[in-house]
Amino acid sequence: xxxxxxxxxxxxxxxxxxxxxDIIEVTLLEESQVPSTxxxxxxxxxxxxxxxxxxxxxxxxxxxxxxxxxxxFVASGARAVLMEKRxxxxxxxYVVTMVREAEKLGITxxxxxxxxxxxxxxx
Amino acid sequence: xxxxxxxxxxxKSYGKVTVIQxxxxxxxxxxxxxxxxxxxxxxxxxxxxxxxxxxxxSGDLKxxxxxxxxxxxxxxxxxxIKESQKYPDTYRIIDVLEISxxxxxxxxxxxxxxxxxxxNLPLKRRIKKLSRxxxxxxxxxxxxxxxxPLTIFDEPYLGLDAVARSLFYDRLIEDYSEYPxxxxxxxHLIDEVSQLLEHVIVIDNGKLIINEDAExxxxxxxxxIGAAAKVEDFITxxxxxxxxxxxxxxxxxxxxxxxxxxxxxxxxxxEISPISLQQLIVxxxxxxxxxxxxxxx
Amino acid sequence: MNHTAGILKMHYKDKWFWxxxxxxxxxxxxxxxxxIAFFLQEPMYTGGLxxxxxxxxxxxxxxxxxxxxxxxxxxxxxxxxxxGTSLMAxxxxxxxxxxxxxLSVVETKITPGWGVQLHxxxxxxxxxxxxxxxxxxxxxxxxxMFYWGFIISSIFRRFGRNGLFIFAAVMFILYSIAGLLMTxxxxxxxxxxxxxxxxxFELALWxxxxxxxxxxxxxxMLRKSTV
Numbered sequence: 323x324x325x326x327x328x329x330x331x332x333x334x335x336x337x338x339x340x341x342x343x344d345i346i347e348v349t350l351l352e353e354s355q356v357p358s359t360x361x362x363x364x365x366x367x368x369x370x371x372x373x374x375x376x377x378x379x380x381x382x383x384x385x386x387x388x389x390x391x392x393x394x395f396v397a398s399g400a401r402a403v404l405m406e407k408r409x410x411x412x413x414x415x416y417v418v419t420m421v422r423e424a425e426k427l428g429i430t431x432x433x434x435x436x437x438x439x440x441x442x443x444x445x
Numbered sequence: 446x447x448x449x450x451x452x453x454x455x456x457k458s459y460g461k462v463t464v465i466q467x468x469x470x471x472x473x474x475x476x477x478x479x480x481x482x483x484x485x486x487x488x489x490x491x492x493x494x495x496x497x498x499x500x501x502x503s504g505d506l507k508x509x510x511x512x513x514x515x516x517x518x519x520x521x522x523x524x525x526i527k528e529s530q531k532y533p534d535t536y537r538i539i540d541v542l543e544i545s546x547x548x549x550x551x552x553x554x555x556x557x558x559x560x561x562x563x564x565n566l567p568l569k570r571r572i573k574k575l576s577r578x579x580x581x582x583x584x585x586x587x588x589x590x591x592x593x594p595l596t597i598f599d600e601p602y603l604g605l606d607a608v609a610r611s612l613f614y615d616r617l618i619e620d621y622s623e624y625p626x627x628x629x630x631x632x633h634l635i636d637e638v639s640q641l642l643e644h645v646i647v648i649d650n651g652k653l654i655i656n657e658d659a660e661x662x663x664x665x666x667x668x669x670i671g672a673a674a675k676v677e678d679f680i681t682x683x684x685x686x687x688x689x690x691x692x693x694x695x696x697x698x699x700x701x702x703x704x705x706x707x708x709x710x711x712x713x714x715x716e717i718s719p720i721s722l723q724q725l726i727v728x729x730x731x732x733x734x735x736x737x738x739x740x741x742x
Numbered sequence: 743m744n745h746t747a748g749i750l751k752m753h754y755k756d757k758w759f760w761x762x763x764x765x766x767x768x769x770x771x772x773x774x775x776x777x778i779a780f781f782l783q784e785p786m787y788t789g790g791l792x793x794x795x796x797x798x799x800x801x802x803x804x805x806x807x808x809x810x811x812x813x814x815x816x817x818x819x820x821x822x823x824x825x826g827t828s829l830m831a832x833x834x835x836x837x838x839x840x841x842x843x844x845l846s847v848v849e850t851k852i853t854p855g856w857g858v859q860l861h862x863x864x865x866x867x868x869x870x871x872x873x874x875x876x877x878x879x880x881x882x883x884x885x886x887m888f889y890w891g892f893i894i895s896s897i898f899r900r901f902g903r904n905g906l907f908i909f910a911a912v913m914f915i916l917y918s919i920a921g922l923l924m925t926x927x928x929x930x931x932x933x934x935x936x937x938x939x940x941x942x943f944e945l946a947l948w949x950x951x952x953x954x955x956x957x958x959x960x961x962x963m964l965r966k967s968t969v
Contacts, residue, residue: 327640329721332660360622367614368640369477370622372660498814498969515965517745520817531811533756540755547748548816593817 326366333368337376342404345385345396352401356386356394447474448510449595449627450495455504457490457651465490466651467504472595475625479642479659481635483730487651488631489527492597496525508595521550524593526584528600532572538583539568542590549591556620557590563612577604585613589620597629614641635723645722649730659722666725670696671715679713687728698728745818749826750833752809759804760834764797765841772862779860787861794838798884801831802891806899811969820964828957831888839880843873868942875943886949889956893963900963 327333344350357365362373377394380386385400424434450472457465465487472478480488493499494506497513497520506512513519532541538561546552561568564582575583581603588598602610618641621628630638639645645662647655655662666686669676673695680688684700698720702710710717720728753760771790779786805827813823846863849856856862869876898906924930937945 329636329639329663329723330719331664333640333663334660363622364615364618366640367611367618369643369659370618371476371643372640375660493969496817500966500968515819515821517819517822520819523817525815525817527815530815533808533812535756535758544748544752544755545816547751548745548818 327368333372334375334379337362337366337368337373338379341377341380342385342408345401346404346408348401350396352396352398354396355392356396358393448472449474449508451505451507452491452495453505455491455494455506456502457487457494457499458502464651465494465501468648468651468653469504470646470653470656472627472629473644474594474627476643477621477628477630477641479635479638479645480629480631480648481645481726482633482648484633486648486730488648489529489599491648492525492527492599492629492631496520496523496597498525521548522594523597524549524588524591524595525597526588526599526601527597528581528584528603530584534571534573536572537569538566538572538575541572541583541587542568545587545591549593551592551594551624553590553592557586560586560589560616563616564609578606578609579604581605582609585616589616592620592624592626595627595629597631599631600633601630602634610637614638617641635726636721639722645726647726647729654729655726662722662725664719666698666700666728667702667717667719668696668698669710669715669717670694671713675713675715679710679715686725687731698725700725745822746826746829749813749818749823750830752813753805753827753830756808759808760801760830764794764801764838767797768794775862776856776858776860779856779858782858785855785859785861787865790862791842791865794842795883795887798831798835798838798887799891801834802888802893803895804891806892806895810899810964810967814969820967821961824961824964827892831885831892835881835884835888838884839877842880843877846876871941871943875941879942879946882946882949882953886953886956889953889960893956893960896960896963896967899967 327336341350341356345352350356356377359370359374359377362368362377363370366373377386381388381394383403384397385404386394387397389395421434424431429437448471450470452471453469455465455468456463468487468491480491482488490499494501495508495513497515500514508519509522511519513523536544542554542557542561546554546557564579564586566579566582566586572580572583581601582605585598585601588596588601602613605613614637617628630641632638639659642659645655645657645659646653669679671679671694673690673693676695676697680697680699683702683706686698686700688695688697690696702717707717768790771793775786775788775790809827810823814820842863846869849860849862849864868879871879894906897909901908924933940948
């Protein structure tokens with residue numbers, strides 16, 4: 323079945339990531355309403371409890387907040403918080419791994435910096 | 446009361462053959478469960494006992510807090526849709542719907558008819574003349590429209606194509622969101638339903654081998670690939686569920702790796718790839734039954 | 743809703759099986775006899791009436807095969823199934839008895855022998871009693887036939903094919919022994935004179951304990967039957 327989810331990782335985390343991406347890419351504006359957990363569940367064909375868990379993860383982090391009887395909204399300042407978090411992740415995921423791999427291949431820090439500049443020019 | 450089904454030490458034997466052996470688990474209210482396992486593992490037998498259509502040889506069984514046998518307080522709340530369901534020869538689809546409406550207290554006629562349209566079912570056609578897929582769709586319609594507090598689907602989609610199966614999952618999630626109930630999906634096609642499940646129960650050779658939250662199982666197991674000696678070193682003392690040598694390499698599936706394990710694997714230069722829920726269960730049910738065969742020799 | 747009434751409705755959905763088929767069989771046999779009687783010059787007696795009683799036996803066998811697994815699949819109790827089905831058999835037998843009686847009235851009072859001296863519904867001996875007695879005879883025999891079929895089907899459901907074979911074998915042996923004993927002690931004549939000394943109504947009454955026994959045993963077996 324053409325699934326949108328990756329079954330090797332917890333789905334609630336993937337739901338949270340998708341909402342985060344939407345906020346970072348400004349598809350979801352701050353102070354705008356987020357789809358309900360049931361809407362998420364139906365759209366992604368996943369269990370509603372799992373969808374709720376993903377949304378609640380973001381509520382706990384203050385990215386989303388509940389308006390009683392209305393639904394979930396994106397908190398103001400959420401985007402800045404997420405950007406900061408992602409930058410940290412970027413460092414862990416890409417920079418650290420890159421430096422380690424460079425060491426393995428005998429690339430000096432100077433050479434590495436030049437390679438990054440070259441990559442920047444190309445894009 | 447949150448426990449909809451409580452099973453303790455359930456055992457079913459036919460003469461000397463034990464088909465269900467000391468199975469215990471409970472089902473909570475308003476969750477979607479997957480009862481998974483290979484064909485012939487004993488899933489259908491367990492569901493038949495929960496619905497009092499078969500009798501247990503020993504063990505304790507409670508459904509909605511009571512024994513289900515000849516108990517209308519319990520039976521009225523159960524809808525069990527099975528692949529092998531028999532219908533009277535002369536019945537048409539509409540007859541099945543009307544009779545179901547008589548016996549399931551929450552049955553929603555309008556919803557049933559909208560499902561009939563969704564699945565393109567010929568209302569006036571005799572059940573006997575339906576294709577395998579249509580027959581499955583009739584079961585799905587009754588199962589969904591009955592809105593029973595405990596709804597059990599046993600391999601409900603035999604003969605249904607991908608579009609119809611997807612339609613079933615869509616309708617199930619939609620209706621469940623609006624009318625929460627306890628749903629049990631029993632199947633050997635794990636991949637398709639795994640995302641719908643909140644909790645997973647795996648039966649293999651009549652025994653319970655997994656009873657866990659679906660999310661907790663995802664990412665729980667990983668495949669470790671690398672030079673055989675290094676992999677062997679890494680996996681000693683760990684819960685290894687399968688190993689496949691490949692030239693000088695070894696690929697082992699391991700359950701429950703911690704973050705320290707992961708960084709150690711990285712240091713050793715081993716490749717780690719997480720496996721899906723489906724793969725995990727396939728590994729578990731394969732390895733255990735193979736192990737049995739070896740032991741029997 | 744009440745489940746016994748629900749099961750009644752479930753059976754009634756199959757009007758062909760319960761209502762139309764037995765009468766199509768009975769009436770087509772009747773019309774064939776009518777044609778024959780038309781060409782025959784003398785009064786004609788036929789046993790065609792038996793078909794509807796045999797049909798009740800067939801219903802007893804088939805109904806369980808057709809509807810019991812379906813009823814269990816609908817989360818129904820075996821007890822409710824038994825009583826609902828029994829009620830259906832009682833109502834059917836009662837309606838059929840009334841229809842048979844009305845036809846016998848037509849045959850004797852309104853159109854003597856259907857105009858062709860055919861005795862189809864009005865039988866000597868069988869229809870000797872009062873109106874109530876005649877109705878009762880039909881009713882009791884039909885119900886007996888139904889439960890006879892029903893118990894055979896129940897044995898099959900409860901004990902499977904082997905159970906039915908064993909039952910048949912045991913019955914065969916019992917009847918053989920009984921037959922031998924009857925011959926040995928010269929009881930046959932006594933038996934026939936006993937039959938002859940009783941009216942059809944009295945004999946019909948004698949089926950009742952057996953009918954009740956069949957019903958009770960069927961109930962007992964169904965309670966322990968599985969899918």
